[in-house]
Amino acid sequence: MKYERSSALFREAKKVIPGGVNSPVRAFNAVGGTPVFVDKAKGAYLYDVDGNRLIDYINSWGPMILGHAHEPVVNAVIEKAKNGTSFGMPTKIETEIANLAVSMVPNVDKIRFVNSGTEACMSAIRLARGYTGKDKIIKFAGCYHGHSDSFLIQAGSGAVTFGTPNSPGVTEGTAKDTLLARYNDLNNVAEVISANKDEISCIILEPVAGNMGCIPPAEGFLQGLRKLCDENKILLIFDEVMTGFRLAAGGVQELYNVNADIVTFGKVIGGGLPVGAFAARNEIMEMLAPLGPVYQAGTLSGNPLAMAAGFAMLKELNDNPQIFESINKKTEYLHEGVASALNENKITHTINRVGSMISVHFSEIPVTDFSSAANASNDTFKKFFHGMLNEGIYIAPSAFETWFICDALSYEDLDQTILACKKVATML
Ligand code: PMP
Numbered sequence: 001m002k003y004e005r006s007s008a009l010f011r012e013a014k015k016v017i018p019g020g021v022n023s024p025v026r027a028f029n030a031v032g033g034t035p036v037f038v039d040k041a042k043g044a045y046l047y048d049v050d051g052n053r054l055i056d057y058i059n060s061w062g063p064m065i066l067g068h069a070h071e072p073v074v075n076a077v078i079e080k081a082k083n084g085t086s087f088g089m090p091t092k093i094e095t096e097i098a099n100l101a102v103s104m105v106p107n108v109d110k111i112r113f114v115n116s117g118t119e120a121c122m123s124a125i126r127l128a129r130g131y132t133g134k135d136k137i138i139k140f141a142g143c144y145h146g147h148s149d150s151f152l153i154q155a156g157s158g159a160v161t162f163g164t165p166n167s168p169g170v171t172e173g174t175a176k177d178t179l180l181a182r183y184n185d186l187n188n189v190a191e192v193i194s195a196n197k198d199e200i201s202c203i204i205l206e207p208v209a210g211n212m213g214c215i216p217p218a219e220g221f222l223q224g225l226r227k228l229c230d231e232n233k234i235l236l237i238f239d240e241v242m243t244g245f246r247l248a249a250g251g252v253q254e255l256y257n258v259n260a261d262i263v264t265f266g267k268v269i270g271g272g273l274p275v276g277a278f279a280a281r282n283e284i285m286e287m288l289a290p291l292g293p294v295y296q297a298g299t300l301s302g303n304p305l306a307m308a309a310g311f312a313m314l315k316e317l318n319d320n321p322q323i324f325e326s327i328n329k330k331t332e333y334l335h336e337g338v339a340s341a342l343n344e345n346k347i348t349h350t351i352n353r354v355g356s357m358i359s360v361h362f363s364e365i366p367v368t369d370f371s372s373a374a375n376a377s378n379d380t381f382k383k384f385f386h387g388m389l390n391e392g393i394y395i396a397p398s399a400f401e402t403w404f405i406c407d408a409l410s411y412e413d414l415d416q417t418i419l420a421c422k423k424v425a426t427m428l
Contacts, residue, residue, distance in 0.1 A: 001390055005049040006037040030378070030398035031385045041068035043408035046394055054394040055413050057403040061396075062210075062242045063267040065327065065356075066316060067408025073271045076312035080304050087304070094302040097311040101269065102279065104249045104318055107259045111279035112288060113302045117241035117266025118146025120276035121204065123296045124262045125150060127278070128202035128235040130294035131287050136196055138203040138234075140183040142370030142400075144211035145204055145239050145264075153178045154370070183209060183369040184217065186224040193232055202262070203229060204237040207252035210402040211242075212373040213359035214352040222258040229261070235284070241266035241276070242402070245317055247355040248324060255355070271313030273306040323407050327356035330414060331405045334358065337418030345425035347380070356405040359396075360384070362428075373400065380428055387424030393417050 013020035021027045021035065028035045037049045044067055046054040056068070066073070080093070098111050105111075114120050125137050137150060145151040152167040153175055179196060182188045183205070193200060207222055209215040229236040238260035244251040245268045253260055262284060266276040279285070289295045317323055335353050338360060342349045350363045361367045362384070363376035381399040388395055393416075395403050 001052050001392060002050050003034050003036060003048070003052075007034045009037045009049060010034050025396075025398055025401065028397050030400070031382045033386060035397075036389075036394065043067040043069075044406055044410070044413055052392065054389075054392050055409070055417060057393065057395045057405070057417075058401075059404045059406045060272050061267060061401075062246060062404045063270065063272045063313075064404075064406050064408075065246055065268065065323070066313065067406045070271075070313075070316075070408075072316060073309050073312045076271075076308040077273070077305050080308040083304075085303075085305055086300055088299055091302070091304050091307070093304055093307040093311060097269075097307050097314065100311065100314050100318060101265075101277065104245070104314065105263060105279060106250045106253045107281065108263060108279035109282040110285035111277050112285070112296065113307070114276040114278070114296075114298055115274050115300055115303075115306075116146065116276045117239075117264065118148050118276070119298070120241065120264040120266055120278045121145040121151065121237075121239055122148035124237050124239075124264050124278045125202060125204060126296065127280070127284065127287060127294050128237060128262060130292075131284050132201040132233065132235060134199055134201040136177050136179055136199045136201060138179045138181050138189065138192055138200060140181050140205050140209075140370075142183055142212035142215075142373060143204075143206045143209055143239070145206075145241075149174045150178050154180050182371075183212075183215060184221050185369065186221060186228070189225065189228060193228060193234070197232075200232065200234050202235040202237050204239055206242065207238045207240065207256070207258075207260070208243050208247060208354045208357065210357055212370050212400050213361050213367060213376075214354060214357045214402040215367060215369065215373065216352060216354045217256065218368065222252070222256050226258050235261040237262045237264065239264045242268075242357065242404075244268055245314060246404070247357070249318060249321060269310050269314065270306045271309035271311075273303075273309045275303075275306045275310055324355070327405050327407050330407070330409055330411070331356045331358050333411065334405065334414050334417065337414065338421050341418055341421040341425050344422070345428065347425050347428050350376070357402045358405070359399070359402045361399060383428050384424060387427055388417075388420055391420035391423065393420050 046056045141154040240251040244265040248254040262280040361376035362380035
């Protein structure tokens, strides 16, 4: 496949946009080469500016559960736009999507909408600090919660891909309030808590991690965190920016039957428009301005176009719960196909999967946390990525990312992907 026009556009972009991109992972630094510039997308396919058709396993990093340019979502946006694109005043659709979201997610009474996952997580920890009166937070190495200062300490996703898990510009004062723990290691969390007795406001985590590739919570890990939080008056925050409305209608709380105190959302909840949200029980949410003293705001928050897209998307998921089963089955099929293609060629690997999230690490050991993810072979991943891209299969351009499966993918698309994988595996 040729990517000449993408190359030319990338050169132009680099003159006026740092690195040519508006979010670092897009620049392909982890895998080398030229990022693909998209012209349009429909269903499971991306169409790039060189006229290539790619089967998309990123799906805008998760939200396109129903595929690209899904008609009910697109139509909802068009209809809303005809009546104005922003007012900075309340609209009915905000309450409609809030009601729907709160009815789908366990253990929450109220939800506030923001414009990105970063904002949602940043606001959630402020709320936890305000509610508990304590300053410190625990996060896990390799988990990514957006680019706000408190989270850029051993972060996953692009932050590791670019070799800067701790970003310059984050002050020591901020960094000292973020305590780090090892994912899937309850003893380590207990140690961190006891070394900082009565100082920790919240533990935030991706309850199924997606930013060091896909890493499931070990058996009992989430339950253990719940117990530690209850014993120490710490709030448990599930960052469900990737998992919410994808792994189940009620997200990880429903899937693993563990309650969080605050849940954050992004991407999926906006049907692909820039939306984030955080939700909790009344007693916590009522701390938030204008009801309470914890300030949080946004001119474009609850934007009518974004709310209309999100509502159309959530409604379809809520009305058709078989969609979750369908994407899970497709992902399982892909899992088996990719595993056998790699096994046939004796390529050492680990595939982690939860529902419709899946990733391949070229690792000899199970990948259960950040250090085992970082231990996998990046050279093999690079070859795999470019091999697949050459076959028209677009997977995440970094081993520290997850693939997301959408329901628009047909079994023929999956077979084509597995076939490509067989071919690429002979070249690894
Ligand atoms: N939390 C998680 C789990 C994420 O995956 C991301 C983004 N990939 C974020 C937060 C930040 O969201 P955004 O990029 O919309 O700010």
